[in-house]
Amino acid sequence: MGALTSIIILTRNGLKHTRACVESVQKYTSLPYEFIFVDNGSTDGTLAYLSTVRNATVLANSVNKGFAGGCNQGIRAAKGDYLLLLNNDVVVTENWLEGLRGWLDWDRTIGIVGPVSCNVAPIQRIQPDPYQTMDEMQQFARKWREQNIGMGFYPHRLIGFCMLFHKKLIETIGGLDERFYPGGYEDDDFCLRARLSGKILWAACDVYVHHHGHATFTANGLAWNEQGLYNAEIFRNKWNLEVSAVELEKTGYNPSLIVEKVKTFCPEKHFVPLGEEDGLA
Template sequence: MKKRKKRNQPPLTSIIILTHNSLAYTKECISSIFQYTNEPFELILIDNGSTDGTLSYLTKLPNAKVIANQINRGFAGGCNQGLKLAAGTNIVLLNNDTVVTEGWLSHLLWWLRHNDQIGIVGPRSNFVLAQQAISQVPYKTIDEMKAFAKEWAKKHNKQGYETDQLSGFCMVFKKSLIEKIGGLDERFSPGYYEDTDFCIRAQISGKKLWVASDVFIHHYGSSSFKKNKEQHEKIVNESYSKFVNKWNVKNLHQLAQVVKREKPFNSIRHYVPY
């Protein structure tokens, strides 16, 4: 017999994480998820050709869906693979070089539940876009970070604000959003600006971008790119060029103008298959 769903049980959230080596970061990230996530969730893990034992670790995790790519599909390509597998009502895109904190998912989902106009929610962090950044964090260790995050969440309970873009290091949205606007644009592979592009399309569809001030997540930051600074800069510049060409803008200060110009949402122009 089929098990009945318990009454008032929170909906499932699909947490999608991409990996490409950096096993220590991945272990710390996933450990923090298991420690601090109270809502029903599934892990969807996409490995982009790791050679450091990451895949072996991922395949041993309980109740995880794992995709092993032989080659690096990039951030957008890997996330789109995860979106196809996602069974959750809610979806989280989360970088593997993050450490989540107490109450993180509850607080992020609260905003989606309590304001239908919000399409994507992101947390505050130490290493992130200026719109979400806490410039001076007082902690020096992860234990100190957890204490800081707990106090920060209490102090800023149910506080948040609208923004014009969110970082893809941690984005939370309903599955219904990707059914409307599609996934991440793979023209930006291997990375950068696919998150800004996703945010623009969400806004064109009539949704707001929201920063949850009552959530702090630690982000080590671009760990997979730091090893080769020259290559990193080349990737950023190429993706930026693709972005300004796609949206016909001179710079990122024109994002609001793009959204206004492109409305209403046109699926032929704005939907990205995934």
Template sequence: MKGKTSIVMLTYNELHLTKKCIDSIKRHTRSDQYELIIVDNASTDGTKEYVRELEDVIFIENEENQGFAKGCNQGVKKATGDSILFLNNDTMVTENWLSPLKEALFASDRIGMVGPVSNYVSGPQMVQPSYTDVKELPDFAKEYTAARKGQRTYVHRLVGFCLLVKRELIEDVGLFDERFVYGSFEDDDLCLRSLLKGYQLQIVHDSFVHHHGHATFRANQETNISTLFAENRLRFLDKWGIDLNLITPHPYFAALLPQEAKYVLDVGCGAGATGLELINRQSVDMYGVEDDALKAAIAKAYYQEVIEAKADEYPWSEKEAFFDAVIFSDVLEHVSDPWQIVAQAHASLKPGGVIICCLPNMMHAEVLLPLMTGDFTYQDVGLLDRTHMRFFTPKTMRELFPDHLFERVIEQHINVQIDQNVQLFFDEVARVGESLGFQTKALSDQVTQYQILIVARKKGGS
């Protein structure tokens, strides 16, 4: 574990919280492990006078509120540690909080930032605490972290309320982007820039930091949290065209991947959220295909290889009998020859390897009922996505995986319920069709099947 950590803390009023935070740091952190840098953004409640009297504190006083990003950047320029911890003043650290963070940060050259879990934070760093009073915090934190010693989770995003960063990352990636003004999304921006440089981010589950939440915003009566968040979100989208909060794994694929799968190709991998969930679950080497340049670059932080290409441009012949699984994440309906791609994927699988895919069902009532009235209007999203090139029914989906090559081991239906009268209509159509000798018995069920998940195993293995 490396040496000194520079703790950069911004203050803007809320002196009572700042005192609690500093007291918790002194109580739970060895003095030789850190230096404390406080940047005050023009407090008027006695904060400046209090901090001036503290020993061993590097203090920067701003005559005007410079905002979170600029204030943190001022602090970093004074830092001498080999790691920099951005810590909100409305937090309270707990016993043995810093050591696990530093152990995780320096466990690998590829890890660039880590963060603890907390009672008040967005995303997967949030845990449900059992305490209702901060007097109960020490006992909770000790028991919670002891039960999760050494547990880590790779993520695309960490929240800046308590964020430990390698100095070399700051030197490589740069400081916070000051366009995000008073706070929010400057941490998302730093995370994204870090991922694009190949750094990895981790949640450290055996470090717990209590967070009061939004205290600085509440202290600043001129700042509306909702307005600030909305404005900075627009700034982030204008800069990147992507929202880290919306990078989520496919909700079904991780559960369907065999536990023993080691080499996995994720076709249409996006930013790599599905692969990241798999990496956190089991020992797996992820490979990806993605035609969106930014998403492909993000995925590269965690995948062994990501080729920026369309699915039908992937060099399948270079990976003959290599993969244990191939995932098609909303892909096959977007290519001109899905049958050919499935055949190529078959050749790239080891015997016993699996293809996992999800396909939209054109028999769903959302498509079928309008079609019966002559309406087949493309949409921006959904079953009639205008970018779809091929359309499937349950029967034609199964035909993608011919019996001489595959055995279907799982078929799951993702149902979206329909209006009761629409259901009654199709029940009646199915009944009449059967009475006339047509094969319509399955219609009543198929009209609620929005998507179908298929796991098909290559023949020749167990």
């Protein structure tokens, strides 16, 4: 369990959330880790704050490269054997990384693992006991872990707010597809390619983290619904779905049907290069 985990966090303003996220990682992470921050043009003092964080690499973009582009940039800079994509509006909890890493190491067929949370899509969403403060949230997370230790399930997809995987997965399926800009469906696409490569997904019910939800989009005045439709159109075309983008946004889709139809990962068709200076540290 001594291997390094590279925690990749994208920022675009939202300093308050970023600070809370970083401080929670620092407080509740005992395994070796490094921060990789990718800033997509913040103007609220975020960069100045990130420069004070210990054990961190800060990559500053003058333009917004989007979630997929920023994550790929962070992956290229990562030194860890484990890579973790973490939204800057997440507050982690006690034993969070030990819990996620434990599942990934327990079953080598697991390609990606994620926690349960609030303010996420239903597949990973639970209804927590009401809490008003982050201290109360930590108390709930502790109790939740004790009640659900060793529990989890195989979801059809995982949400990109907190995803852990081995660096080797990137070598097999590539990075995130930067056509999904600035964000939305890149995590669906990434999970599909992992499944087609023979890996399974795992939702760790014994790891709870707090997620504020769409904080970056809200802070930067981005219209989530409009962007969802745009990326839904890209997604349906890429995977030859018969439903319209509007239907896809309203009713969703069954990832397993796509896996059954496509059957296997084809590197020539499905591998996504990491972009500029492709390669792993």
